[in-house]
Amino acid sequence: MAHQALEVMTATHHKTKPDPETLQFGKTFTDHMFIMDYSSENGWHSPRIIPYQPLTLDPAAMIYHYGQTVFEGLKAYRTDDDRILLFRPDENFKRLNRSSDRLSIPDIDEKMVLEYLSELLKLDKDWIPTYEGTSLYIRPFIIATEPNLSVAPSTTYKFMIILSPVGSYYKEGIAPVGIYVEDEYTRAALGGTGMAKTAGNYSAAYKAQDKATAHGQAQVLWLDSSEKKYVEEVGSMNVFFKIDGEIITPSLSGSILEGITRKSIIELLKSWGEQVTERRISIDEILNAVREGRLEEAFGTGTAAVISPIGELSWKGEKTLINQRETGSLSRKLYETLTGIQKGRIEDPLHWTYEVK
């Protein structure tokens, strides 16, 4: 993709910003959005920032029929000295390209897209909330737009970035959630699309989420699709268990999302001298460790919550408490360190933050 000049059309009308104390996730959007087009002949072209507006597509556009789409999720933070920080955005755009490869979508130029995102953020800077725990959620996504009912990759696409100010995930401080171990529905199989951030993976999980809710739990713990034995993810987060001082997370099998928070936590723990192991871990091993008092703590990791401590497990009709439903010291330290780095409040020893200038 040749470098192309970014066209900027600013909004003449500015929307009212929502109250930062009552922000809901993903319901309010900023004044502008980024969009560029792809065609087989011209590649990615016409990058532009335009006022946030509806999208008009043919009803036969392939996105509506065959799900050829990928997305990313990351956050912009406003520091106490009014700088804009992103957390490892290069990792998000690399993963977007890995997801695109799985879905037969043409890749994007990661560096240029980061430049376009930076321009968009500067324009909508006032939308980045400063209230404790808030941030601006960034949603880059690509959709197949060719009007054609043939089951084949599209020849045209749109790449877009929309921005949404989001509230604190924890209204009353970090707190453990209960999880339901799902043994009927499958999130992803080996050879499927589990490692890709693609739309179909998410709606496929709603039925299992209903079951978790019916069992009084907040999230689903997914097992592998073949044997329904090994732990994969929690909801749309990666998962960690601390057993006998060793911190274990499921290895990237091909059906597990390669979380950027997951990767960062592994790197951070290793930099602290902790023992971290990526391997298969069965639900039986976890429950045995709980019974024998060897499971110290468990937590999910992801962009939305950063760290989500696990306080309870429901499995085959039985409920098991983890760490007396309290937030473990490791969960708390990881949460405070990661959010501290993201907000630019503490040192960033592994050079993860990217300042938008």
Next chain:
Amino acid sequence: MAHQALEVMTATHHKTKPDPETLQFGKTFTDHMFIMDYSSENGWHSPRIIPYQPLTLDPAAMIYHYGQTVFEGLKAYRTDDDRILLFRPDENFKRLNRSSDRLSIPDIDEKMVLEYLSELLKLDKDWIPTYEGTSLYIRPFIIATEPNLSVAPSTTYKFMIILSPVGSYYKEGIAPVGIYVEDEYTRAALGGTGMAKTAGNYSAAYKAQDKATAHGQAQVLWLDSSEKKYVEEVGSMNVFFKIDGEIITPSLSGSILEGITRKSIIELLKSWGEQVTERRISIDEILNAVREGRLEEAFGTGTAAVISPIGELSWKGEKTLINQRETGSLSRKLYETLTGIQKGRIEDPLHWTYEVK
């Protein structure tokens, strides 16, 4: 859903109809389309036929992010005496509701939707081609429209029907295709969405289709996701094997699409006194039967091709001919019977056709 009056806005401009001899699949659409809306408060409402036109949605509409969508595919045929026939449309709308249940989408009133479809077909009747082998492809689909990045079922949806005149699948008469047995990628796992007609299942298959093409074969033969041993589907068709006089098709495991052509062929074969068995069948059993000369013929079944004879298998680098790459007598008889019933040219003993009046 209460009965609601259908609003009809006819097109003032009529598009030029394509040459029936050079029709491509799914690229040309008729003058009108059907649309109705759903909201949690009002259920499905405002059914209307309007001129075919682009759809305008918020870029945060859930269809673009979490793939909450289902679809159907069926055909309208114009008989030699100018009647409009559909093939088992009630089965399509029942399956649409089964797919919707899996994707947490509200169900539609199957009878009313068939009435709406009938009105749309009457209005666009001149678009149903009459040329040998042609038909009007019907694509009903539902998409989640709520602008919200939360990973949860949408509270608003659109149900739409678009129509596309399609050419003959076989330009030069029914002919066998080669298939590539895929042992890396997975179409669907148990507990996944394989039984639902939902977008994500289709784009997930493009990488495997690329491999089939690279191996010189037309379609992918999918194996089960757990053991990569049992046959599931061919491309987006169900599959049948005739071995030692017995006709075998994989049983509906939960990861296989419940094809309406599949179901019809089983019923038809049974009405002819043939032995049909729905059971697990491994790729080894099939290749052994070929080697021992006991595999008489194999074919895929689906709405697009009706019957697609299989003439060759690629598996682990070896190519195996089936029935000397010729169309078997059973494949031909099934094809002629089903297409004859669909076009209203022969008796319809099982009462499958529905006349639009």
